[in-house]
Amino acid sequence: MVPPPSTPRPSPPPDAGRRRRRPSGEPPPLPRDLRRSGRYWAALTVGVLFVWFLVGVTELGQVIDRLDHAVLREVIEWRRPSLDRAMRRLQVLGAPTTILVLRWFGILTALVFRRFRQLLVFLGCILLSTAISAGLQQFLGRSRPLGVRILGDWTGFSHPSRPMVDIAVCLIGLIYLLVPRGEWRSRAKFVAGGYIAFLALIRLYLAVDHPTDILFGVILGVTIALMGFRLLAPTDVFPITYRRGRSAHLDVGGPRGEAIKAALSEQLGLPAVDVRPFGLDGSAGSTPLRIALADPDAPVLFGKLYAATHLRSDRWYKLGRTLLYGRLEDESTFSTVRRLVQYEDYLLHIMGEAGIPTARPYGFAEITPEREYVIVTEFFEGAEEISKVDVDVAVIDDALGVVRCLWEAGLAHRDIKPANVLVRDGKVLLIDVAFGEVRPSPWRQAVDLANMMLVLALQSDADTVYERAQRLFTPDEIAEAFAATRGLTLTSQLRSQLRQDGRDLIAKFRALAPERAPIKIQRWSLRRVALTSAVLIGSLLAFVLTISLFAQVSLL
Amino acid sequence: MAVAIAALAAGAGCARVEDHAAPTCVPKGADSLALMAQAVPSATKIPCISSYPAGWHFQSMSVRNGEARFTLDSDRAGISAVKVHLRRNCDLDGATEIPSDEPDTRRFERIISVVDDFQAVRSYTFDGGCISYRFDFDRRGRALVNEVSVAIGFIDRSAVDALVRDRSGGNLHL
Numbered sequence: 001m002v003p004p005p006s007t008p009r010p011s012p013p014p015d016a017g018r019r020r021r022r023p024s025g026e027p028p029p030l031p032r033d034l035r036r037s038g039r040y041w042a043a044l045t046v047g048v049l050f051v052w053f054l055v056g057v058t059e060l061g062q063v064i065d066r067l068d069h070a071v072l073r074e075v076i077e078w079r080r081p082s083l084d085r086a087m088r089r090l091q092v093l094g095a096p097t098t099i100l101v102l103r104w105f106g107i108l109t110a111l112v113f114r115r116f117r118q119l120l121v122f123l124g125c126i127l128l129s130t131a132i133s134a135g136l137q138q139f140l141g142r143s144r145p146l147g148v149r150i151l152g153d154w155t156g157f158s159h160p161s162r163p164m165v166d167i168a169v170c171l172i173g174l175i176y177l178l179v180p181r182g183e184w185r186s187r188a189k190f191v192a193g194g195y196i197a198f199l200a201l202i203r204l205y206l207a208v209d210h211p212t213d214i215l216f217g218v219i220l221g222v223t224i225a226l227m228g229f230r231l232l233a234p235t236d237v238f239p240i241t242y243r244r245g246r247s248a249h250l251d252v253g254g255p256r257g258e259a260i261k262a263a264l265s266e267q268l269g270l271p272a273v274d275v276r277p278f279g280l281d282g283s284a285g286s287t288p289l290r291i292a293l294a295d296p297d298a299p300v301l302f303g304k305l306y307a308a309t310h311l312r313s314d315r316w317y318k319l320g321r322t323l324l325y326g327r328l329e330d331e332s333t334f335s336t337v338r339r340l341v342q343y344e345d346y347l348l349h350i351m352g353e354a355g356i357p358t359a360r361p362y363g364f365a366e367i368t369p370e371r372e373y374v375i376v377t378e379f380f381e382g383a384e385e386i387s388k389v390d391v392d393v394a395v396i397d398d399a400l401g402v403v404r405c406l407w408e409a410g411l412a413h414r415d416i417k418p419a420n421v422l423v424r425d426g427k428v429l430l431i432d433v434a435f436g437e438v439r440p441s442p443w444r445q446a447v448d449l450a451n452m453m454l455v456l457a458l459q460s461d462a463d464t465v466y467e468r469a470q471r472l473f474t475p476d477e478i479a480e481a482f483a484a485t486r487g488l489t490l491t492s493q494l495r496s497q498l499r500q501d502g503r504d505l506i507a508k509f510r511a512l513a514p515e516r517a518p519i520k521i522q523r524w525s526l527r528r529v530a531l532t533s534a535v536l537i538g539s540l541l542a543f544v545l546t547i548s549l550f551a552q553v554s555l556l
Numbered sequence: 557m558a559v560a561i562a563a564l565a566a567g568a569g570c571a572r573v574e575d576h577a578a579p580t581c582v583p584k585g586a587d588s589l590a591l592m593a594q595a596v597p598s599a600t601k602i603p604c605i606s607s608y609p610a611g612w613h614f615q616s617m618s619v620r621n622g623e624a625r626f627t628l629d630s631d632r633a634g635i636s637a638v639k640v641h642l643r644r645n646c647d648l649d650g651a652t653e654i655p656s657d658e659p660d661t662r663r664f665e666r667i668i669s670v671v672d673d674f675q676a677v678r679s680y681t682f683d684g685g686c687i688s689y690r691f692d693f694d695r696r697g698r699a700l701v702n703e704v705s706v707a708i709g710f711i712d713r714s715a716v717d718a719l720v721r722d723r724s725g726g727n728l729h730l
Contacts, residue, residue: 066727138577141587144594146720146728155620157577157591 020266030259030368038230045223048216068210072145075204084151087205091152094163094199102170106177115177117233122173125228127549129221133165145207152206161209161217168196168221176229180240237307252277252289260374263365268376286310302379307372311337323532341373347436354409356402358430383424391459396468398428403452404472412440416451417491443519447489450481454505458497462508479513578614579626580605581711586719588617592624593716593730596642599685602716603640606709633697638704639690646679646686658710674698
């Protein structure tokens, strides 16, 4: 009694563009890029390392000492009593208190704007720069400038200059934490450069550092912060924005937009002319896209952009559900973004072949290897969410037929809710199969049926839905579905609409179906106990480690 | 990333790098001695590590303008058993002067506690500066006070200056 697919499969869009294989050595559409300034600072750091090596094995140290001394003598010539007082006061620009304030400003701002990725990178940069500069100072053991009167305050050995390293890391970090890419970021860098240069001048005047201490300190600090943010929190992937919206959504303009178009054309043969965000409110786990092709007669396509940030969100979401619900959440996490996208593509194909009326897949394209992929499917033009249309008996039959079809194919959708059930021309369409499962537990399949019946009953009544359901399901199967259903098994949207509706539809269905004891969900298992303990111990260790690290890098 | 941060934290307090900076009285410690001399420009004597009696080792050094300090650990007297400070002046309240074992200095002793642990401050004053030892010994290490006298010595500022001149080919001096 398997109903045929309710929606004829649409024809693929015309393959107007030719696919092209990316030859070995050619960068991907959106490569990880340090950008020109990043490469410039990295080269400077290599130069610094080379100088340190030469100092260790040759007499270059004496030459540098002489040069530093000559420069310092020139600067000291400018000393005047009034200027001395001003410079002593201005030394506060690089004082430990100033650095502490800047660091906490960055940390708190990142927390307020929920930029956790950038926050971790910022803290990592502080730790790394502190460890490197402290280690180098002890190892190189360079004294403060000799033969001149030191006017300012100082601490420890002089090379590289710790205040300059710390200030450079703070300022560059704050720029990448706070300032959106573009003109404002360029201006901020200019201001930061001015601040660093002015502080350098002050420290030279006061003779607390040698010129090379300052130079190497700035190079070290800027490079660590720049590399950290550009490699671990690139603006392309983690944009700084003050617009309202979910943080999971990526900016698809600029270089990423062009990269998506190039990838679609080269890898899928789909010459896109316009890629724009679509329906962002209904999606938290990816960035949904509306893709227009070059051929005006070709249908519009739907895309979902997945990035490393979505993968991490998925992991945290699943961990949270496992901790909350125990064995109820029987899914495992994905190890890479590629695996996540591959799985959704696979499910789309499997469901399509099983006759489930879901979007036809056109494959997925690689934007940045192991970081960003876009999956492309048919766009359901004109389809509306089931909660916004009139639901008649034909729609009820069609929707229940879809669940029967899932059961027969050994599949579960696992996220049946009004937002994922669309209706077009009286036919039901199922979307968002990313949470689906092949060979699910019978309990999962039962929950799918119950959720679909509740979705339908919200737009009609329980008696009609139950009566129509008996055409495809036995009373025992319906009883099993509602024996498996409780608050936890409902999606938040379905739960909310049931609450608004006011009718106790679950109780009504249970009353209509044969009596059956509730199916026990083992909410505590060994795995859940172990995971909960691990999370608690991990959190405690993280807290202790954080306090210890903060103390080490003078954040406390 | 969290693992990398933890590894960094572990590396931040690397003891071998600290050992490299130990202010030994032999030329190896010249960099640290010069820095300590810069901290108190008026001091005519600089404290340094003459030798390590069995069970003693260098723990850390901290120098800033106006003050220099290094610390020694002992496997019997405990962690940070002795803290050696160089300052322009010392607090000698409650201290008793006794004959000094270092030339051109005056020595003062102040016992703080002998009940459980041994806590005391020994101070040497001289032209332009003061060196103090802060003892904080476990009970079982109380008898090791004399070993500190062997471990720590003084070097004249002029000797440090000579080391700096020698190392810089005569270009630099304190």
